[in-house]
Amino acid sequence: MPLSECRAEEQTSMSSIPSDVRSQMMRSIRKSNTAPELSVRKLLRDIGVRYRLHARDLPGSPDIVLRQKHKAIFVHGCFWHQHPGCKLAKRPSARPEYWLPKLIHNQERDRLALAALADLMWSVLVVWECELNDPELLRTKLKRFVCADRR
Numbered sequence: 149m150p151l152s153e154c155r156a157e158e159q160t161s162m163s164s165i166p167s168d169v170r171s172q173m174m175r176s177i178r179k180s181n182t183a184p185e186l187s188v189r190k191l192l193r194d195i196g197v198r199y200r201l202h203a204r205d206l207p208g209s210p211d212i213v214l215r216q217k218h219k220a221i222f223v224h225g226c227f228w229h230q231h232p233g234c235k236l237a238k239r240p241s242a243r244p245e246y247w248l249p250k251l252i253h254n255q256e257r258d259r260l261a262l263a264a265l266a267d268l269m270w271s272v273l274v275v276w277e278c279e280l281n282d283p284e285l286l287r288t289k290l291k292r293f294v295c296a297d298r299r
């Protein structure tokens with residue numbers, strides 16, 4: 149099938165989904181090393197933080213970990229992880245039977261991961277994709293999280 153036909157088909161099936169949500173969904177398909185993750189990593193490097201990636205031995209496989217400090221950072225896409233009150237998290241009206249179970253599953257998985265990490269005495273920061281719209285504010289937030297003493 150020529151590429152132009154594929155595009156036309158994609159457009160038809162997703163046309164009922166608002167364009168900002170749609171592009172968010174397309175972006176989120178790649179699960180790790182997403183653009184938001186790369187941006188957060190760059191901010192951390194700017195601050196001078198050393199980190200490791202994708203800690204599969206920890207609950208929820210946090211995207212970024214500071215092992216010695218027992219701190220973990222998740223970088224969440226607002227749609228897939230349903231950022232409360234965020235416009236990027238708006239659920240598409242089309243095919244709820246397809247999206248809803250996935251979204252509910254993601255939220256439940258996030259909730260369990262955060263609880264399990266807290267049990268292991270890890271500090272956790274969730275960075276939402278939309279927070280990257282204000283890099284200065286996010287840099288301050290990251291700095292505060294990284295520098296804070298463990299309680």
Ligand SMILES: [Zn+2]
Nearest residue numbers: 226231234278
């Ligand atoms: Zn958001």
